[in-house]
Amino acid sequence: MSFRPHSLHDVIGVAPQLRVGAAGVDRRQFLQTSAGVMLGAALAQLTSPLAAGEGMGDLHLATFRVDVSPPIGHSCCGGWIKPVVDYDDPQEAIGLILLGAGKPVVICVVDWTGLLNSAHLAWRTTLAEAVGTTPDRVAVQCVHQHNAPFACLDAQRIVQAQGDLPDIVTPDFFNRCLERIHKAAADAVQKARLVTHVGTGQAKVVGVASNRRIIGPDGKVLHWRSSSTKNPLHHELPEGLIDPWLKTVAFYSGEEKLACCHYYATHPMSYYGDGRVSSDFVGLARKRRQKETPGCMQLYFTGCSGNVAAGKYNDGSKEARVRLTGRIYDAIAASESSLRREAVKTLAWKTVEVLPPPNESLDAEALEKQIGNRQNRVVNRNRPSYMLAYLQRYERKQPIILSALHVGPATMLHLPAESFIEYQLKAQKLAPERFVATAAYGDGGPWYIPTEDAYPQGGYEVTMAFCASKIDGILSEGMRPIVAT
Numbered sequence: 266m267s268f269r270p271h272s273l274h275d276v277i278g279v280a281p282q283l284r285v286g287a288a289g290v291d292r293r294q295f296l297q298t299s300a301g302v303m304l305g306a307a308l309a310q311l312t313s314p315l316a317a318g319e320g321m322g323d324l325h326l327a328t329f330r331v332d333v334s335p336p337i338g339h340s341c342c343g344g345w346i347k348p349v350v351d352y353d354d355p356q357e358a359i360g361l362i363l364l365g366a367g368k369p370v371v372i373c374v375v376d377w378t379g380l381l382n383s384a385h386l387a388w389r390t391t392l393a394e395a396v397g398t399t400p401d402r403v404a405v406q407c408v409h410q411h412n413a414p415f416a417c418l419d420a421q422r423i424v425q426a427q428g429d430l431p432d433i434v435t436p437d438f439f440n441r442c443l444e445r446i447h448k449a450a451a452d453a454v455q456k457a458r459l460v461t462h463v464g465t466g467q468a469k470v471v472g473v474a475s476n477r478r479i480i481g482p483d484g485k486v487l488h489w490r491s492s493s494t495k496n497p498l499h500h501e502l503p504e505g506l507i508d509p510w511l512k513t514v515a516f517y518s519g520e521e522k523l524a525c526c527h528y529y530a531t532h533p534m535s536y537y538g539d540g541r542v543s544s545d546f547v548g549l550a551r552k553r554r555q556k557e558t559p560g561c562m563q564l565y566f567t568g569c570s571g572n573v574a575a576g577k578y579n580d581g582s583k584e585a586r587v588r589l590t591g592r593i594y595d596a597i598a599a600s601e602s603s604l605r606r607e608a609v610k611t612l613a614w615k616t617v618e619v620l621p622p623p624n625e626s627l628d629a630e631a632l633e634k635q636i637g638n639r640q641n642r643v644v645n646r647n648r649p650s651y652m653l654a655y656l657q658r659y660e661r662k663q664p665i666i667l668s669a670l671h672v673g674p675a676t677m678l679h680l681p682a683e684s685f686i687e688y689q690l691k692a693q694k695l696a697p698e699r700f701v702a703t704a705a706y707g708d709g710g711p712w713y714i715p716t717e718d719a720y721p722q723g724g725y726e727v728t729m730a731f732c733a734s735k736i737d738g739i740l741s742e743g744m745r746p747i748v749a750t
């Protein structure tokens with residue numbers, strides 16, 4: 266199949282805020298902001314006791330992996346850094362399909378910078394069609410490497426209309442990826458395996474994550490520590506707020522491990538901007554582990570890392586990439602050896618739709634002028650195209666979906682865009698008795714998602730936050746009913 270824009274409108278429908286796609290929904294909850302904007306609207310809950318009817322033979326798992334490396338010449342990170350010139354290692358889309366508990370559930374993770382707005386919906390719709398489910402039962406998360414596509418079809422249409430700007434994502438390549446994931450997911454279903462147990466484990470990562478924002482005595486950002494830095498002060502300053510744990514959720518068939526999902530919160534870049542496609546240090550660690558476990562699919566999810574990167578421990582050298590890869594690999598291996606298995610008795614998939622309003626500073630007319638001004642650098646024309654794309658998305662009321670899979674003791678939470686670390690720490694507090702593993706970088710539409718407190722502190726992330734500060738309340742309230750059980 267190929268990507269057909271009209272099919273998206275069928276999915277979005279006329280009242281997307283009321284859409285509850287899953288059959289067997291037994292509860293709806295409607296939430297509204299004080300401003301009267303529908304924030305969220307539909308909470309779909311489907312709890313499937315696996316023992317009902319056919320007993321524990323019900324739950325099956327299928328996995329797929331597809332190469333989604335961009336072709337030579339393709340834009341990286343939105344078109345304002347060097348395009349693809351060569352390959353260090355492939356970028357992959359890796360997915361899990363759970364069958365036998367209501368309609369199938371798909372969780373997919375992609376080695377791209379981001380999938381935003383219509384592009385994110387296109388991936389979810391394609392995977393849903395491939396396995397016979399609805400798009401609200403598909404989570405697609407990015408790892409967020411930067412020598413990679415930053416795919417927004419809406420921003421692409423805007424820059425394409427200019428005629429002189431580099432592509433954001435080349436539609437042909439994008440459609441080929443959709444065809445590949447459709448085929449891979451449909452084929453995988455034929456080889457699904459029985460799932461009997463789920464395992465949870467964790468290990469501390471040493472010397473990788475650090476907070477990017479060092480706040481001064483006046484309450485403003487004093488130092489901004491990027492993904493890599495040669496500034497000795499940035500190496501000396503404390504780590505700041507991070508989540509040191511790498512968490513693993515594993516699926517078993519009897520004694521045999523079928524898939525491991527690993528979660529850790531850091532921007533995944535050691536260095537970039539040289540046009541060489543790579544899955545970078547977190548992907549390289551995943552691949553090293555994959556080689557050792559050919560029968561077990563390895564997935565790595567980037568947690569809430571909007572304000573977290575490797576800067577304290579990374580000078581951007583090739584040696585640093587090797588070192589960081591080793592540290593993530595060590596944590597993956599340690600986390601896997603700590604796995605505790607439990608028989609799976611229930612599974613629940615919960616979703617909530619939110620539609621956070623845009624940042625008041627964004628003005629469509631001013632953005633259009635900026636994009637149209639040929640004197641501006643590419644970054645100052647392509648980047649505003651993403652901003653305009655979010656404004657348009659808000660106008661057409663295309664919601665962002667938050668979802669959580671509850672399986673055995675584990676809750677696998679899916680959040681959008683560049684959420685700050687505080688959100689995943691908050692999610693863990695919502696369900697202290699459960700093993701909560703959070704993947705961010707789902708729908709990338711809003712770019713950075715700071716906390717409300719972070720807005721007055723300023724700094725890069727706040728200037729690149731496309732939503733108003735009330736997104737904090739919307740996201741925090743939206744998570745509550747899908748995480749707390």
Ligand SMILES: [Zn+2]
Pocket residue numbers: 409532571683
């Ligand atoms: Zn980022």
